[in-house]
Amino acid sequence: MRIGIDVGGTHTDAVILDGDHVIAATKALTSADVVGGITDALDSLLKDGAVSQDMIQTVMIGTTQFTNAIVQRRELSPVAAVRISLPSGRGMPPMVDWPADIAEAMGGHIYTLHGGYLYDGFPVADIRDDEIASLIKDLLKKSIKNIAIASAFSPMNAEPEKIVAAKIRAAIPDARITVSHSFGRLGLMERENAAIMNTTLLPFADKVVSSFLDALANRGLHSPTYISQNDGTLMSADFVRAYPALTFASGPTNSLRGAHKLTGLQEAIVVDIGGTTSDIGVLQGGFPRESNVVIEIGGVRTNFRMPDILAIGLGGGSLVLDEGRTIGPQSVGHNLVTEGLVFGGETLTTTDILVASGAADIGDASKVAHIPKTTVEQAGFTMHEKLDQSIEMMKPGGKEMPVILVGGGAILVTGGLRAASQLHRPENSGVANAIGAAIAQIGGEAERLMSYRETPREEAIKKVTDEAKGRAVEAGAESSSIKAVDIEETAVPYMDEGATRIRVKVIGDLATGGSS
Amino acid sequence: MKFIDLEHLNDLALGSVFLATGGGGDPHVPKLIAHEAIKQYGPVSVIKPDKLDNDAYVVTIGSVGAPTVSLELLPSIDDAARTLEAFEKHVGRKVDAVASFEIGGGNSLIPLVAATGKGIPVIDGDGMGRALPEAQMMSYPIAGIRPTPAVAFDYAGNTAIFEVSTTAIYERHIRSYSMAAGGMITAAEHPMTGEELKRSIIPETLSFSVGLGRTLRENRGQADSLLEPLQKIFADSIYGECRLIHSGKVIDKATRIIGGYDIGEATIEAFDGKGDNLTVSIKNEYLMAKLGDKVAASVPDLITIVDYETGTPINAERLRYGQRVSVFATGCPEFYRSEAALKVVAPRCFGFDIDYVPLEKL
Numbered sequence: 079m080r081i082g083i084d085v086g087g088t089h090t091d092a093v094i095l096d097g098d099h100v101i102a103a104t105k106a107l108t109s110a111d112v113v114g115g116i117t118d119a120l121d122s123l124l125k126d127g128a129v130s131q132d133m134i135q136t137v138m139i140g141t142t143q144f145t146n147a148i149v150q151r152r153e154l155s156p157v158a159a160v161r162i163s164l165p166s167g168r169g170m171p172p173m174v175d176w177p178a179d180i181a182e183a184m185g186g187h188i189y190t191l192h193g194g195y196l197y198d199g200f201p202v203a204d205i206r207d208d209e210i211a212s213l214i215k216d217l218l219k220k221s222i223k224n225i226a227i228a229s230a231f232s233p234m235n236a237e238p239e240k241i242v243a244a245k246i247r248a249a250i251p252d253a254r255i256t257v258s259h260s261f262g263r264l265g266l267m268e269r270e271n272a273a274i275m276n277t278t279l280l281p282f283a284d285k286v287v288s289s290f291l292d293a294l295a296n297r298g299l300h301s302p303t304y305i306s307q308n309d310g311t312l313m314s315a316d317f318v319r320a321y322p323a324l325t326f327a328s329g330p331t332n333s334l335r336g337a338h339k340l341t342g343l344q345e346a347i348v349v350d351i352g353g354t355t356s357d358i359g360v361l362q363g364g365f366p367r368e369s370n371v372v373i374e375i376g377g378v379r380t381n382f383r384m385p386d387i388l389a390i391g392l393g394g395g396s397l398v399l400d401e402g403r404t405i406g407p408q409s410v411g412h413n414l415v416t417e418g419l420v421f422g423g424e425t426l427t428t429t430d431i432l433v434a435s436g437a438a439d440i441g442d443a444s445k446v447a448h449i450p451k452t453t454v455e456q457a458g459f460t461m462h463e464k465l466d467q468s469i470e471m472m473k474p475g476g477k478e479m480p481v482i483l484v485g486g487g488a489i490l491v492t493g494g495l496r497a498a499s500q501l502h503r504p505e506n507s508g509v510a511n512a513i514g515a516a517i518a519q520i521g522g523e524a525e526r527l528m529s530y531r532e533t534p535r536e537e538a539i540k541k542v543t544d545e546a547k548g549r550a551v552e553a554g555a556e557s558s559s560i561k562a563v564d565i566e567e568t569a570v571p572y573m574d575e576g577a578t579r580i581r582v583k584v585i586g587d588l589a590t591g592g593s594s
Numbered sequence: 595m596k597f598i599d600l601e602h603l604n605d606l607a608l609g610s611v612f613l614a615t616g617g618g619g620d621p622h623v624p625k626l627i628a629h630e631a632i633k634q635y636g637p638v639s640v641i642k643p644d645k646l647d648n649d650a651y652v653v654t655i656g657s658v659g660a661p662t663v664s665l666e667l668l669p670s671i672d673d674a675a676r677t678l679e680a681f682e683k684h685v686g687r688k689v690d691a692v693a694s695f696e697i698g699g700g701n702s703l704i705p706l707v708a709a710t711g712k713g714i715p716v717i718d719g720d721g722m723g724r725a726l727p728e729a730q731m732m733s734y735p736i737a738g739i740r741p742t743p744a745v746a747f748d749y750a751g752n753t754a755i756f757e758v759s760t761t762a763i764y765e766r767h768i769r770s771y772s773m774a775a776g777g778m779i780t781a782a783e784h785p786m787t788g789e790e791l792k793r794s795i796i797p798e799t800l801s802f803s804v805g806l807g808r809t810l811r812e813n814r815g816q817a818d819s820l821l822e823p824l825q826k827i828f829a830d831s832i833y834g835e836c837r838l839i840h841s842g843k844v845i846d847k848a849t850r851i852i853g854g855y856d857i858g859e860a861t862i863e864a865f866d867g868k869g870d871n872l873t874v875s876i877k878n879e880y881l882m883a884k885l886g887d888k889v890a891a892s893v894p895d896l897i898t899i900v901d902y903e904t905g906t907p908i909n910a911e912r913l914r915y916g917q918r919v920s921v922f923a924t925g926c927p928e929f930y931r932s933e934a935a936l937k938v939v940a941p942r943c944f945g946f947d948i949d950y951v952p953l954e955k956l
Binding site: 165167175202360386470568 | 622626634660663665666667668669670671749751776777865902903916918
């Protein structure tokens, strides 16, 4: 049996899964210290004694703690940003395009060194020992312990990052270092940004992971614990102490994966309807379709893999105007329980329409008895129309696709949806996120720019795949179960005809008896 | 406009991506370099071509190379100004002003970096009015301007001097130097007098691109609502006609490298799946669009693909299966409809077996 926990901004959801079956599910409020919310959720899961602690083999946690820390500029520690790319990039230091408030939170410790490589493996410049020595001297003088290192073309040759990291570690044994090549992907500035954001979260990550593990231990759970990352795969809890940034955007991913688990559908549109927005995503082969645009987190450009989500302003708290012809994007949000008509408030919301239509029994139905039937019908039509149009947009071309409704606002959909070949409303859809966390596998990814002239295509792809497998094993996968799920080849214009960027993603099952 | 300052850069970059018709690379890094350079050296003064002295000495400047490489090989704040200095040293005279190769993409910004660094003005105009894949397709060589003397400058300050007979040959040599230098270099080329510039430049595209970017920013939202403001700004410009030719989903996109170019096709199906699909042919840029088997627009007219939700233009290398897009077509400047220009930029020059028909006649 497994426990899945989703620690959101407002709610902490938790489920127990026995194989594919949801045995118990609960929602608690997220507490300021996080621990309280988790222990509350565990208490209500385990209270009837049907499941005992020793029956739980693993615990998986999904969390938005780290994304929120970046967005809200809290719990961030100063970071030394070390860039190895001179003589290229003069006058373009690390964090040059960051919003001022978060750049300042990093402390302005910027170092640029000679080194790195060109696309064909020729050195940009040789690494200089004197530069490294004066960097270390300065770090010691300023007692900086958090260091992010990025060098040009490190996804293809990480030697400069490794050398500098080793020398810093030798001089400062308790340094916390992130090397940018662990965030794969070409794009020096974005990769460097990811490394810096990861580094600034390291002290906080220690705290968060420890409090997760403490909360579990308090309730007698000592099984291996994993935390979900943005692509729907898992990392061991200790791995998160080193790579907290990999948890960014795991929320929407978990809800998509949960929808997949609850229905068994591999190819489907998932509509997660909350209080303010409906998030529409696409399952391809049971995993979220990824977005291709550069993702900004807290105003900083990164190269993280994120699910492709279309968010529209329609939820349980959306304002209904214009005799029901206009709905949203304004919403009363979590104030629905005071501002909605059925709760004695003054604002006509989608929830009020639902009650007026007789489709749901929420609050005081007499408060919406006066709403004209035409408005109720028109509003219902507008909601369904809005969802249909957005689903059409997200559908891969020309395919009939089923639609899975999840989230608290899913009750708004009372009729069918034209855009859906079938409509699924799985049980327990309110805790889809926690279920998504509970079923995650272990993944790994690698990317390199290879020349098919120098390395035959099969050999080149194998090389990159092996690197991705190595990463998956490091993250806790059972090596015999690992298979490549995605191979992307991008030819590079203007370069020699064989120059190709290869990206490989692998996924495998959780190795049993992993460390916790 | 008299000056380009920090507040114009986002709009210029956005407008330039629209005019880049899928090519030109991501202007994010050139924009950052221009931002840092203007912050350090001050705003760039802009001169309209007709205000330039006939005997002024002008050179065009920009980056040559593979956009993918610049993701790792970052430019430096002084590359462009040092390229100019190396050029001045080679020809033994001072340069009075710089002009752009192409307004489409990152090369709209590199001349600003050179101009502010050297304290000289930039000319309001460029050599394409868009982006095109090869140097001989610029308006300067079409109007008879020689490509050399030219100087190329790499990330480490190594320089190469070019003296060649034609722009087509120059194109081959500069590409190979760019490859040897890590895939991206800065070049100063096609030097000319003010009088020569006046008859060879596509005028006032720099200020137009800033205005176009402002229009895109102020009307950010679903592409349908962009059409009217776009038509308004294009109608009063050297471009003229602007049409929304299709909206829908990318259901197929395949490109491969042939002869150093990204060559392929994208297919876009209407959101409701009804009617003909639009096929867009790509050679670094979007060169031809066919609705079913009927040509909807072709090079040298401009074809731009934007994100349906926001109206943000999408480069060809970022166009992917599943994206929701709208496709706009815009007339090209009159210069490119001349016989001399069509010799190098007509659809047949790119391997399409059709004659060029101006957009407003389709």
